[in-house]
Amino acid sequence: MDLKVLGGLAVHEGGVSITPPSAATRQVLALLVASADRVVPTCAMAEELWPEEVPEDAGQIMETHVRQLRASIGAALRAEGSGRTAEEVLAWVPGGYRLGTGGGSSDARAFERTAGAGYRATEAGDLSLASRRLREALDLWTAAPFAGVTQGPHLRSHAAELTDSWQRAVDRWIDVDFRLGRWRELCADLAQVLSRFPPPASPYVQLKADLDSKGHDPEVIRRHLQRRRNALSFTAHRVVVGGRQGARSTHGGDRAPGLAAGRRPPAGLAPNSLGGRSI
Incomplete structure (x- = not known):
């Protein structure tokens, strides 16, 4: 499958x-x-x-x-x-x-595997290989995850997790290509990636707007990297200061409310069965 x-x-x-x-x-x-x-x-x-x-x-x-x-x-x-x-x-x-997939393919698993190879290549100092693998991973995306599907709390959580993974891969790819001095090519490639999946997160919305208005300008990349560093520092500060109040799911999205938390299944629908029947 x-x-x-x-x-x-x-x-x-x-x-x-x-x-x-x-x-x-x-x-x-x-x-x-x-x-x-x-x-x-x-x-x-x-x-x-x-x-x-x-x-x-x-x-x-x-x-x-x-x-x-x-x-x-x-x-x-x-x-x-x-x-x-x-x-x-x-x-x-x-x-x-x-x-059961029977060992079939999954673009989400392929993305995580290929992006992981890019992260490992970065740590090993092979920036050229890291750039290729991260771009290959991002090329697997054609739109937002589960586009066209109605999303309840669990699918939204899965979509948020995938989107977080996409953002990490984009940021690492930008950093690697900028270090390689490929900023002109990077601006053109980023415009393609962001046109396929315009993410909701504000740093990437601003990045796309800057690319559309200023084209091949290294300052566009520098400003994005600075915004991301600032955002990560602010998030880390909130976690330290806010403690449990600001906690989020380890998968990158808000935890979906459970049936056990304030809602009960209807009569005949036990938490782990379909009315006691298996089909």
């Missing part, structure tokens, strides 16, 4: 798309893809679909989404002549569901 989330959601099994047209079913699939090969608790699925109040018939609605996904998966498996079943790929396990 091949997964793409660094832009619009695209999921293929054996080259056949299994991305559903229904917005809610696509949201369920996106949540499963975000935790591919790991169990997604049914309570998290319910919380994602209904962050305010889980309806009484949540179990039946989620069963419908699972059946629709399995129907698409089953058709794709039959088309490729696979011996696996849809129930094995989208498997019920105690407490939730697991989407």
